Ligand SMILES: Nc1ncnc2c1ncn2[C@@H]1O[C@H](COP(=O)(O)OP(=O)(O)O)[C@@H](O)[C@H]1O
């Protein structure tokens with residue numbers, strides 16, 4: 117584990133963006149998340165690590181209520197975004213998802229042009245009054261996703277025609293375009309080659325200056341490279357949560373240690 | 382020898398070949414299966430295939446070729462003079478065949494001995510009487526030539542049948558023998574069987590293709606025949622459909638335009654009904670409905686597809702037609718007098734549309750379900766509502782497939798007959814009003830061919846030209862649909 121570089125810049129003054137208290141998630145009878153309480157800080161990259169099936173994606177999807185689209189899924193407990201319960205009756209999940217964007221494991225560009233992919237969110241939420249506004253949003257988002265140079269001459273080409281790494285960056289641009297406050301990323305690099313991966317990682321470091329980012333990853337190196345906070349899940353429990361450097365160098369729980377040294381997972 | 386017996390004998394030979402081949406294979410390895418190249422079944426199957434396949438192939442060819450050969454020989458015996466008298470070639474031939482059948486019957490009844498039946502110098506008049514007494518259907522005047530031809534026909538057929546039996550059995554035995562002789566522990570029986578199975582599959586698909594080809598060719602030839610009797614231009618561009626009935630004389634107007642217009646008009650009305658309803662219900666079922674509702678509503682909708690079209694026809698005639706008249710007819714709800722009778726384009730169109738709803742909805746449902754969940758997640762994850770997701774992501778992604786489904790529905794609508802006959806009437810008419818009775822190509826094909834029809838008259842042959850028109854129309858639609866559907870599939874590979 118000595119090849120890990122830790123992000124030096126610890127921001128200690130951040131306040132909690134998400135506060136989860138005693139969250140339980142059930143898929144039918146399957147108790148997938150048990151008693152998870154966690155504070156996710158603003159303007160911070162938080163990594164979720166843990167063996168497959170331990171509930172990382174499930175918990176991530178609770179944060180923007182994507183689990184609502186799964187019929188058998190039931191969420192209990194409180195999750196507060198800026199102190200407001202997101203599972204409250206008053207909260208419109210559709211509105212919430214505009215504030216908490218999501219990037220998925222497999223790049224999933226819509227079968228539309230690159231431009232329309234990025235403009236999708238802004239159009240739905242009425243963020244651009246004129247075509248020029250929209251052009252500007254699209255350009256800004258593509259630039260932030262480090263895709264502008266490759267895509268600027270083919271904005272009308274279908275997004276599905278891009279390479280895997282470009283597609284994933286397009287999906288990031290699409291998520292960024294709605295100006296979310298939090299960006300959830302579920303294994304965003306698992307379908308990408310090393311070069312595309314490092315591009316996306318640079319992007320994440322960049323995004324942290326504006327939003328808080330929660331990333332699920334299977335790569336310990338990636339967690340160490342991009343995150344400031346790390347949460348280790350195991351069989352539905354949140355085993356350990358703390359500063360990334362601390363977790364990787366000085367894990368408190370034996371399960372965390374076994375996992376990061378490669379003994380379970 | 383009855384055909385069935387021949388086939389049974391072939392099967393028996395193959396079975397014996399199978400048993401011997403298997404036994405020989407085991408013997409050649411000293412009973413040790415591991416030493417054999419293939420499992421023992423394959424050696425048995427090899428012998429069975431070698432005996433059965435060539436024998437059956439020869440049998441099939443023989444069955445086709447023999448009648449052609451016999452007919453050729455016999456028709457050479459009928460004097461050309463007699464044919465020139467106005468009796469057509471095929472009529473003379475069928476007379477010969479009837480005499481031959483009559484002779485068979487008489488021999489079977491005991492009215493004639495086999496020797497008498499073959500007697501070339503028999504008295505024609507007496508023989509005619511004998512045959513008629515025996516219950517055979519023959520004309521009163523069997524000519525000496527016809528009798529000679531019939532006798533020749535019998536002789537050739539009987540001889541051919543025996544020769545066929547002998548040849549086929551011989552081939553089967555030789556095949557089995559070859560298969561058994563080949564059997565040795567190093568012989569690659571498994572590969573041979575693989576080839577055999579491949580040949581079988583190819584044969585099956587060839588049959589399917591050849592039958593289609595046969596159907597198309599019969600359409601084509603009869604259509605050409607029709608155009609020889611009736612000008613093609615008048616058929617394609619004629620605006621009047623008024624066939625005179627056979628035998629009553631007088632020229633017919635056989636313009637296809639009114640029928641084509643009726644077909645297209647009714648189909649369009651049907652699609653206007655079926656596409657929105659079918660598509661919306663598919664969207665509801667696949668995107669909104671809970672699994673419980675879905676598992677209950679989908680089969681219910683598909684029940685509609687199981688209703689025979691004649692029942693839809695009755696529904697059109699007895700329910701929808703009168704209902705529409707009570708709305709659009711004289712003294713109806715709207716106070717307009719547009720619709721004279723129940724039978725109208727709109728009646729047939731609406732009912733046909735109802736028939737097509739499950740067709741459109743179940744195809745579209747499959748297509749919408751095939752849109753990857755990841756696209757929905759992507760859209761929901763950006764804060765889109767369900768209907769925004771459907772409208773902006775799912776429908777565009779599924780559109781080519783849905784268009785394909787609609788085209789398939791259209792080609793069904795074009796081919797539909799029963800609903801038209803009962804719902805739209807039989808009047809061929811070029812009119813813009815959907816409240817008038819009209820008819821379609823299919824309905825007219827039926828009416829041209831029901832009753833006694835003489836297949837040499839343009840009034841009957843026109844059915845083939847109509848069928849051909851329809852065939853090309855639906856074929857075009859299907860090709861277009863398949864093309865679009867295929868393009869759509871590639872999108873997600
Ligand atoms: N859509 C679903 N329906 C039912 N069970 C699910 C579903 N998604 C996940 N699960 C279950 O929840 C548990 C956690 O899964 P997940 O959150 O995907 O794990 P991870 O992302 O950590 O690999 C697993 O046991 C999995 O089987």
Ligand SMILES: [Mg+2]
Pocket residue numbers: 172173174302
């Ligand atoms: Mg996962």
